[in-house]
Amino acid sequence: MTFVPPGSGWPGDPARPDTPVAHDPAEVEELAETSGTLGELTARQSVCRACPRLVEWREEVATVKRRAFAGETYWGRPIAGWGEDRPEVLIVGLAPAAHGGNRTGRIFTGDRSGDWLFASLHRTGLAVQETSVHAGDGQRLVGARMLAAVRCAPPANKPEPSERTNCLPWLAREVELVADSVRVIVALGGFAWQAVWPALRQAGYALPRPRPPFGHGAEVEISRGGTPAHLLGCYHPSQQNTFTGRVTAEMLDTLFTRANALRRL
Numbered sequence: 563m564t565f566v567p568p569g570s571g572w573p574g575d576p577a578r579p580d581t582p583v584a585h586d587p588a589e590v591e592e593l594a595e596t597s598g599t600l601g602e603l604t605a606r607q608s609v610c611r612a613c614p615r616l617v618e619w620r621e622e623v624a625t626v627k628r629r630a631f632a633g634e635t636y637w638g639r640p641i642a643g644w645g646e647d648r649p650e651v652l653i654v655g656l657a658p659a660a661h662g663g664n665r666t667g668r669i670f671t672g673d674r675s676g677d678w679l680f681a682s683l684h685r686t687g688l689a690v691q692e693t694s695v696h697a698g699d700g701q702r703l704v705g706a707r708m709l710a711a712v713r714c715a716p717p718a719n720k721p722e723p724s725e726r727t728n729c730l731p732w733l734a735r736e737v738e739l740v741a742d743s744v745r746v747i748v749a750l751g752g753f754a755w756q757a758v759w760p761a762l763r764q765a766g767y768a769l770p771r772p773r774p775p776f777g778h779g780a781e782v783e784i785s786r787g788g789t790p791a792h793l794l795g796c797y798h799p800s801q802q803n804t805f806t807g808r809v810t811a812e813m814l815d816t817l818f819t820r821a822n823a824l825r826r827l
């Protein structure tokens with residue numbers, strides 16, 4: 563099997579067998595715009611087939627698998643947004659890992675980046691468990707929601723700019739549907755920082771010009787309908803960044819402690 567059929571019992575699967583499927587960028591736009599609820603939107607995200615290169619890659623990985631996970635069924639579908647329906651903190655990542663989210667069906671779940679991220683979120687009160695291993699493991703975000711800028715695992719962890727553009731309507735609509743409660747947006751890495759600006763604009767945020775550069779701890783005041791919010795930059799806890807010490811546990815904790823302080827302003 564190349565992917566988990568929608569509505570077949572996978573924990574947290576938002577889709578059903580009759581969930582409409584986007585086959586090209588125009589259909590992504592239409593299905594995202596007409597999603598009236600987060601439930602409808604995440605279901606549609608999770609069955610999208612609009613990027614041929616990524617669909618082929620995610621399904622090939624799900625079929626071939628990594629030896630350590632050879633006995634497991636891989637999700638093999640896009641990773642939908644996950645977390646609270648009325649979050650105060652939005653965490654935007656790059657894209658799922660081939661043997662992480664693409665295997666477990668949940669964002670940042672089952673990979674090294676997620677180990678670092680969830681440990682910090684737990685220490686700072688934003689997640690109930692320090693690990694996130696598989697869908698249905700009891701992990702839950704507290705006052706937070708996670709999204710990926712590109713929802714399918716890309717070869718070499720590098721999405722094409724066109725794939726980021728294709729996926730933007732899913733991101734923008736999700737940001738719009740939770741904007742009333744959101745006070746802080748954390749962009750993990752420069753790619754997510756770039757991706758989130760047009761999504762914020764489409765969701766009705768007033769943004770400064772020119773766009774401030776990405777950096778760890780970068781902080782930008784934004785607003786929507788007169789309600790202030792903050793965009794924070796955070797180095798991505800990728801294996802390379804954590805291995806080289808560019809990102810440390812302390813840096814992540816400081817960042818999410820700051821996010822907690824800002825959401826309570």
Ligand code: SF4
Nearest residue numbers: 610612613640714729
């Ligand atoms: S990356 Fe986004 S737009 Fe492309 S197939 Fe995956 S979910 Fe659809």
